[in-house]
Amino acid sequence: MLNIADALHHWCRDVRPFALATVVDVTGSAPLPVGTSVAVDADGTAVGSISGGCVEGAVYELCRQVLHDRSTPQRASFGYSDDDAFAVGLTCGGELDVLVQYICPTAQPHLAAALADVVQGRPTAVAQVVDGPRDLIGSTLSVLAGGGVTYGTLDDGSADRLVAAEARALLRAGRTARVTVGGNGDGCPEPLTALVHVHASRPRMLIFGAVDFAAALSQAGHFLGYQVTVCDARPVFATPARFPYADEVVVDWPHRYLDGTEVDARTAVCVLTHDAKFDIPLLRRALDLPVAYVGAMGSRRTHEARLRLLCEAGVSEEQLARLHSPIGLDLGARTAEETAVSITAEIIAHANQGTGLPLSRADGPIHRPTRRHGHVRPVEAAIA
Template sequence: MLDQAAEICRRLDAGQRVAAATVVRVEGSAPRAVGSSFVVGSDGTVAGSVSGGCVESDLVERCRGVLDGGPAHVVSYGVGDDLGGPGLTCGGTITVLVHEVSALAAGALHQVRRAAEGLDACVALDGDGRACTDDPLVTLRTPAAHPLLVVGASEHAVALTRLAATCGFAVTVLDQRPLFATKERFPDAYAVVRDWPDRWLASHPLTAAHAVAVLTHDERVDVPTLTAALASPARYVGAMGSRTTHARRVEAMRAAGVGADALARLRSPIGLDLGGSTPEEVALSILAEVVMTRHAATGRPLSTTAGPVHGR
């Protein structure tokens, strides 16, 4: 449910009632994890997913039934027994709680709003879809949104901000140029800051949760910004540029006193080798590397790996 918090709040703010189908248990291989949800508004619109699309049609009708006054209930889906019947194709089983979100107590709805704002949130639900403190059917938690600092308000930054926000990142765009650093250009950003990046970083320390993508191509900005970022505990620090630009930038940072261990943390040229060149393709390459780093994954094609696909 909390994974669809923004959608839920948008519908609630429009005066709708909202029902949700929330995964509360997973056995074996399944497309989505516990907490994944599918929501239906009283206007008939839907959002989210609890499977690869194979049980959502059944859940639409169940959610509509709840909105029509039916009780909250729990339903399980495994491999479909009948051709055309709802079921999973991956061999596992999911148990789903179908309930009305708009009927939750004020405290639980406050947690939904926290999640929608990118803050940490927690809701415990019983089998009737009510918030509870004792013996919950499921406890849903969401951490604060992953912070991503994008330095340089370029078109690549526009594409990266849009994609990263869709993937649950809280993006701060940082650029000293007022003409480029505007909320109009970056409507998906958590914040747009007009300041010299190294000056802003001096008063806004980065944490181990941060990822930093420097997309400026200007050594006057790159070198002091990367020097500050590499001195921080930020999990990911990457910089855009050709290999020639990277080599020149590294020499400038060495001259500025950046040590070998810090330079070894720098991911430049930024991104994974996906072969794309448009701003959107480059954004995908960068975000893929950020996610890979966060999960300590390999970035290899899943077809060349062994073991479970999900639940890493």
């Protein structure tokens, strides 16, 4: 639902009831991920998309029905139809499970507060019950900035506590996901599944070396939504004017800056200096940190010399295995801009466990399938 937070915040502020349709599960290939929503208000205004157009009409009508009847949440499953390309179904071959529910802003004031936090850019998680006891389906609770919890309509007991703990963990990781709690002696007698929608702070991209490649990479990182920092010990090169797309430009020794800055499991560290006096102390520290990606620029000869120096500095084989060097995918890149694409492509592939192969040469679905209970369910288009 956070993909349409601006519109939903406006509707909540104006106390406008609406129907919210959310993708709560995906099987096979689908155009948009779990957590994506479309909403419809009483005037028939629709915001958002859940399938890129394949099933929007059917979902819109279901939203109108739920909004008119103020009925209990409804589930719908939309799958592929090869008999009629214009039938209700996904031509991409996947299947979506959609939860449609009526939202009254006055009945869920914490949702308005969470949406306000999202609009203002603060880290926020909203947990939405999508499976479990019927009276809890569609209920929500929010973990707001700073970790405080405003409860919705859960059981004000163990379910609240367990779901809130899972939401905090996903908020720290910056990841939207389904979680299941209860039914295993942890105080919640019946199992329930919540979809935790997460709006996290932007992941960081730390670029070391104020070179032309860094200017292009900082622009690419900015485009991908990273909070970009360029760091170099040479003040004549590390200037904001040279890196207009960077969020900050720091003049400091790279390893010293890395020692004093915050990183997390989503941080990408890109070392573009290919100068041993900068690279070795920096990489020694970077490879010891729980970051998502560490890459270093240089020729294969530079790479071999770098590995030898890192081994001499006490870096383990396990740590060296984390180093992406020479940095980037083999795209035949020549220019700084092409190299930036090569580097960011490798970061994306690594984050998503992609092969880096052309899709025309890879097998299987384009979007990696999410399998449930070890199998893919038969395709259907039915309202539960």
